[in-house]
Amino acid sequence: MTLLTVATAFSGGIFIGLASAILLFFNNRNAGISGIAAGLIKPWQQDSYWRLSFIIGLVISAPLWRLLVGDISIQINTPLIVLAVAGLLVGYGTQLGGGCTSGHGICGNARLSPRSIVATLTFMAAAGITVYLVRHIF
Amino acid sequence: MNLNISAFASGLTFGLGLIISQMINPVKVLSFLDVTGNWDPSLALVMAGALLTLGLLQWLIRKSTKHIQSANAIKQATPKKIDVKLIFGSSLFGIGWGLSGLCPGPALVGLTSGLSGSYVFAAALFIGFLLFNKLHRKP
Numbered sequence: 566m567t568l569l570t571v572a573t574a575f576s577g578g579i580f581i582g583l584a585s586a587i588l589l590f591f592n593n594r595n596a597g598i599s600g601i602a603a604g605l606i607k608p609w610q611q612d613s614y615w616r617l618s619f620i621i622g623l624v625i626s627a628p629l630w631r632l633l634v635g636d637i638s639i640q641i642n643t644p645l646i647v648l649a650v651a652g653l654l655v656g657y658g659t660q661l662g663g664g665c666t667s668g669h670g671i672c673g674n675a676r677l678s679p680r681s682i683v684a685t686l687t688f689m690a691a692a693g694i695t696v697y698l699v700r701h702i703f
Numbered sequence: 704m705n706l707n708i709s710a711f712a713s714g715l716t717f718g719l720g721l722i723i724s725q726m727i728n729p730v731k732v733l734s735f736l737d738v739t740g741n742w743d744p745s746l747a748l749v750m751a752g753a754l755l756t757l758g759l760l761q762w763l764i765r766k767s768t769k770h771i772q773s774a775n776a777i778k779q780a781t782p783k784k785i786d787v788k789l790i791f792g793s794s795l796f797g798i799g800w801g802l803s804g805l806c807p808g809p810a811l812v813g814l815t816s817g818l819s820g821s822y823v824f825a826a827a828l829f830i831g832f833l834l835f836n837k838l839h840r841k842p
Binding site for chain 2: 568570571573574575576577578579580581582583584585586587588589590591592594596598599602603606608614615616619620621622623624625626627628629630637638639640641642643645647648649650651652653654655656657658659660661662663665666667668670671672674675676678679680683684685687688689690691692693694695696697699700701
């Protein structure tokens with residue numbers, strides 16, 4: 566951790582908070598990414614348009630950044646088979662738990678929802694224990 | 704404002720936030736989650752920055768009379784029950800996040816990175832969504 570990563574982390578957080586406020590103010594929706602994305606695999610309905618617009622904005626942020634600013638560092642050292650299992654767990658788990666890092670971790674916690682506080686503590690603990698087991702035990 | 708334009712602006716801003724904060728780099732996320740190892744706590748500030756910003760803006764939104772109703776509607780629409788599903792689902796999500804360093808937002812922003820790992824994770828993510836719909840949602 567350096568002063569730079571502290572600054573980038575905090576200012577990135579400000580962008581995320583602003584993004585969530587935009588969706589809350591104009592669309593009256595929580596910016597929960599797992600919920601927005603999962604809503605797209607249901608039969609097409611009126612509600613699907615804003616979901617798709619949000620996801621398009623999200624996905625093109627990266628090529629736009631590469632075009633205007635520069636490289637983005639993304640390193641994945643996890644084996645593909647583990648990534649496949651992890652993806653399934655994240656997809657199923659976020660639907661069962663009703664949210665992910667954005668829906669519970671940002672939106673829910675910002676309105677002090679007890680459910681979201683419990684969910685956040687739970688997935689943080691589960692993730693921390695998993696990393697501990699993978700890196701230091703096995 | 705057109706609902707699609709605001710949703711697009713929100714998604715774009717969200718993605719930029721994930722890029723600026725380096726939340727989209729799984730190696731960085733895993734070193735944040737590795738508390739007993741060479742811990743990099745900086746990503747805690749992503750949540751701090753987001754919560755402070757959203758908390759403040761939300762408070763301002765609620766204060767403007769025009770949006771009081773919608774702000775209340777959101778609150779009421781949220782289920783309040785803390786149950787086994789919430790705990791079990793969040794645990795599974797946490798295990799997946801800890802295995803990969805990827806949660807749904809960074810997984811989607813990473814789709815244009817060209818890495819096979821990004822595609823595999825995103826495909827599995829949507830299969831996980833489908834699996835949930837098959838098992839828990841009556842058609």
